[in-house]
Amino acid sequence: MMYAVVLLVFCSWLALLCPFVQAYENLALNKPAWQSGTFKSYTGADRAVDGQYTNLHDEAGQCAASNTFEKRTAEWRVDLGSVKSIHHVFLQYATHNVMWDENNFHADDFLGFSVYISNTTNKEDGVLCFRDTNYTRATIPNPVNITCPYHGRYVIYFNNRTHPPYPEGYSEYTWIRLCEVEVYGCNVYTYGSDCKHCGNCSGGVQCNHVTGTCPNGCDAGIYGDKCDLECANNAYGVECKEMCGNCSNGEPCHHVDGTCPHGCDAGMYGNKCDLVNMRIMFSFNLDYITF
Template identity: 85%
Template sequence: MMYAVVLLVFCIWLALLCPSVQAYENLALNKPAWQSSTFGSYTGADRAVDGQYTELGVWAGQCAVSDWEQRTAEWRVDLGGIKNIHHVFLQYATANRVWDENNVHTRYFLGFSVYISNTTNKEDGVLCFRDTNYTTATIPKPVNITCPYHGRYVIYYNNRTHPPYPEGYSDYAWNVLCEVEVYGCNVYTYGSDCIYCGNCSGGVQCNHVTGTCPNGCDAGIYGDKCDLECGNNTYGVECKELCGNCSNGEPCHHVDGTCPHGCDAGMYGEKCDLECGNNTYGVECKEMCGNCSNGEPCYHVDGTCPNGCEAGMYGDRCDLECGNNTYGVECKEMCGNCSNGEPCYHVDGTCPNGCEAGMYGERCDLECGNNTYGVECKEMCGNCSNGEPCHHVDGTCPNGCDAGMYGDKCDLGNMRKTFSFNIF
């Protein structure tokens, strides 16, 4: 029980540690097959890839058999696509007898060749193996041929076209293939364990032995085997590009530099590498800047103004108007005396509805003069004592009236009755 648990844990650990490893498989099993000639309806080319070879007699229905008295015999299997081939297993017919120099089938097997090709033409491919040394006494059963190549078609070929033939050879080419198994991995693998290739540039096949990529890696990937994603805030080809400012300091996508959850405040664009403009700031550049001095843009991240505010504005972002009867740069100026106690305009201190009685000027900060008083200084002072000016607000005379005048504003004169007598 303990052994089984340990074995299970080991298997799980191995699967997690090496998820890109696969075992060799028979790539030829039940794949489409063809041969240059066929002896009978039950000896077609597909019999050599049906997985059955318990009965090795020529006429037992488990072997592909070419026609008799042919000078060439060719058989091939279509693997369905370019595969990473490791070795080829060939089981020849034995008539269920001892496989030695006395077995009649050995002589038909001698001199055979195996090709790996991407087309149905063997000449377009590579010669994986050609028998030049076997004899009827030494040819093995079955034959395992190492073929570390990539290809779609595995082609078995034999010929009797150039007599005389070596001793023991048959006069005709006659293949009786009971099973052909092609072991390897799907394309884009390497090594004896069929490890999947990394992301080679252009999707090319990595080196089938070492796994290295001949032309570098796809964008976002690095390493000798192109199996590592860009890190350290980099992306793109050879990880040479720097990520922008992704939200919360997250890494950008290792391939194209895009940010999965948007940008940090003050940045925009698919790669978050552009600063907010057009007087905006903050997350997604949705906030509008205040009124920075001289029309300068605010800081794209938090909206602060680098050199202070325009006249009439205050606050870190210059988005607040002067209050408390102040105006101007840094709200340091005090408003004049606006009508009805209204605040002045926060920028230049002007009064929107005129001045209080007794005051004039754009900012209502000047007292009436020239012997005037009241609203808009339209009223004329009376006759104050010694020619003094009246009070600029209500027109009263601070030190009384000139001789002959009376009233709060010294604008009333003495009235005396004059009587005349006629003396006769």
């Protein structure tokens, strides 16, 4: 019983510490992948997005591995199918099923890697999410989570040895030895770890991917920090600053353009029922004149 309570407390604490781990969807799972060379038929690019990485030997059939022997560049990418709102990228590099430390002989070719997000297959068209410039054989983590709050269709892993000399511990050449790449996020125009839909942000722009707030205010007829509330209290328009006219039977006007759905009260006219019909008002007043 005590063990169950301790486990529950631990899991609750972990959920608060790392909420995105639980809720974001792995957008890369079983998506089409490509790499700049393949070592063997069972080490293709797709092995890094198949959801299997219990065996971290690069020739065990669960890792993508390139045949770029004595090559200076190595590139791998996954096509998410459409533009997505990415939160973070998880990389599991091969370990040869031995302890990952400064003595692991795969650490030297993992050093110096980069991750890009792009809307095309060309990394230069996208944004650099991460580039390793500080890790050593002793400090490079594996696996690694990379925060990457950008929009894009392609996630690209790249490494190179094109501009020597390199820091101590770097390999002379580079390879792809990716056992799994997981890309967590949501569809565009969503926010939060549970991928809620954005409100009506002005100009149709993306809301803040974490808080849902709109950077430039709301569309006409909408208000609130997340632009998810319609104007009320007989108000309409941008920032709900305009007041409705005299709609029939006191009905509220349309929250965006101020028009009255069922016409105007007596004595008023116009799409917004904000103009006085002087003929009717004059006739009305004559009825009360006595001679």
